[in-house]
Amino acid sequence: MDATGVILAGGKSRRMGEDKRFLKVGEATLLERSIKAMAQVFSEVLVVIAQDSPPLEMTGCEVYRDLIADCGSLGGLYTGLTRASRSRIFAVACDMPFLNPDMIRWFLARDQEADIVMAKLEAGLQPLHAVYGKRALPYLQQMAEERRLKIQSIAAEPSLRVTIVYPSEWRTMDPMSRSFQNVNSPAELQAARAAASGTPLS
Template identity: 45%
Template sequence: MANIKKLTNISGVVLAGGQSRRMGKDKRNLEWGGTKFLDKVCFTLGELFDEIILVTAIEDYPCGHLPVRLVTDAIPHSGSLGGMFTGIKEASHPSVFVVACDMPFLNSFVISRLCTMP
């Protein structure tokens, strides 16, 4: 997207360690417009952040095609809060922007505005 600067003091964190019990299938692999939810989220954050941390429950999740650093939950079976803890712990920047993997309508302009508000 044009006119959006990288936010070099913020790490992007994507929570992708859920079991998708209510959905019945892995939400990371759901598609919208031919693109997987997880891919869309990671590429959107990649427009803004120089560090994107993907927090999952398993360490061998296939994500080599994504601009992310894969980490596993520091506290297994601890839900979203545990994923946030892991993402914050692993981040190299003083601030983090956390999203879930099932948010394909994220908008880099809106995220940029949120992150740069006084």
């Protein structure tokens, strides 16, 4: 696939209270699960960490520190898009335990001329688990400089070609949209572990 996979793994984990990159869901950590899924699609996978994050060494992928400090996921996205050798990236967070390689391929193929391909769920636009082209870089940089850190607001930029996709389009691949599920709290971690083991929550 002529794109780069980018995993944002900042390392802050404020809501979880511990570094969620290394929490296990099933037999692997959240970060390992993300890398495994992305490596099935991309020959180049990058992991982006915060400037003040402890060093991280991963097999089979390059690790980069944020080029712009203290901008959260937006800074990580900017860094991944800058460092990628391909003209497009597919960006995810490291705490998404149910990434689906078929879904990722579908997003990449959905509109190959678009600068951004982003999903809209009931909760709103989903800026991670999305495609970004290099043309988005100056807008991400401007957003960082202006401290407008909500990535999804880039979808309103009229100079970019943005394709918004909806659950009805991927229902056969991921009927419950689990690809977008992430783990921010102990309760969400428990739910993910239960789903991974096939055990219903009590």
